Amino acid sequence: MVLRIEYILLISLVVLFGFIITEKPRNLKAIESNVSQEILFENFSLVELTEQGVENQLIASLATKYKGDRFEFRDINITEKEHIICAKEARYENKIIYLKDNILLKRADGLSFKADELRYNIKDKIAHIDSKFLLDINSSSYISGRELLYDFDKKEISANMINATISQ
Numbered sequence: 001m002v003l004r005i006e007y008i009l010l011i012s013l014v015v016l017f018g019f020i021i022t023e024k025p026r027n028l029k030a031i032e033s034n035v036s037q038e039i040l041f042e043n044f045s046l047v048e049l050t051e052q053g054v055e056n057q058l059i060a061s062l063a064t065k066y067k068g069d070r071f072e073f074r075d076i077n078i079t080e081k082e083h084i085i086c087a088k089e090a091r092y093e094n095k096i097i098y099l100k101d102n103i104l105l106k107r108a109d110g111l112s113f114k115a116d117e118l119r120y121n122i123k124d125k126i127a128h129i130d131s132k133f134l135l136d137i138n139s140s141s142y143i144s145g146r147e148l149l150y151d152f153d154k155k156e157i158s159a160n161m162i163n164a165t166i167s168q
Contacts, residue, residue: 036067044073069094082108083152085120085127095123101126101147105150110138113148125152135159141166 044063048056048074061075071092076099078085088101097120105127115133120126127150135143135157145162 037064038067039065041065054079080152085118087118096121107155112136113150115148126150127152133159 007083017120032070042061042062043106044058044060046058047054055076056078058073059077060073062073064072066072069092073090073092074088076085076087078097084106084107085099085103087099087103089099091098099118099120100116103113103115103118105118113127113129113135115129115131117129117131119130121128127148129148129150131146133145133148135145135148141164143159143162143164145159147160149158150156160167
């Protein structure tokens with residue numbers, strides 16, 4: 001009985017090797033990946049320190065670095081001097097941050113903007129909203145509109161197609 005099992009195993013191995021040797025190799029094209037993702041960070045923090053203390057701060061629950069000069073962020077919070085910008089998603093590319101989904105821009109004096117999309121030019125320090133927005137002035141006056149430009153340095157606001165409710 002023991003010899004029969006050995007013969008069966010030996011014959012099976014010979015047949016298997018026969019299939020392996022007679023199988024012709026196939027030439028398959030390699031699949032090229034379009035993913036340019038280089039590194040992924042969770043609970044990402046970027047802090048700019050000066051002699052005066054914390055100057056600017058960027059915090060995100062998820063940060064992805066892609067080839068070139070491109071980053072994507074999730075649940076982002078940007079603090080720049082006396083401004084805070086929060087959004088669900090953001091993309092940094094060519095010195096511009098594109099924010100979308102539930103954006104809140106707050107100033108230290110109580111002024112705040114809410115929008116669905118915002119483009120922030122870091123070099124010029126200008127935020128541009130192309131979609132609907134709501135401007136809240138100390139919870140007493142509300143201005144809504146379709147397009148807004150905000151200069152961070154001059155603290156100047158310009159808006160189009162506005163509808164205002166001013167209370168005292």
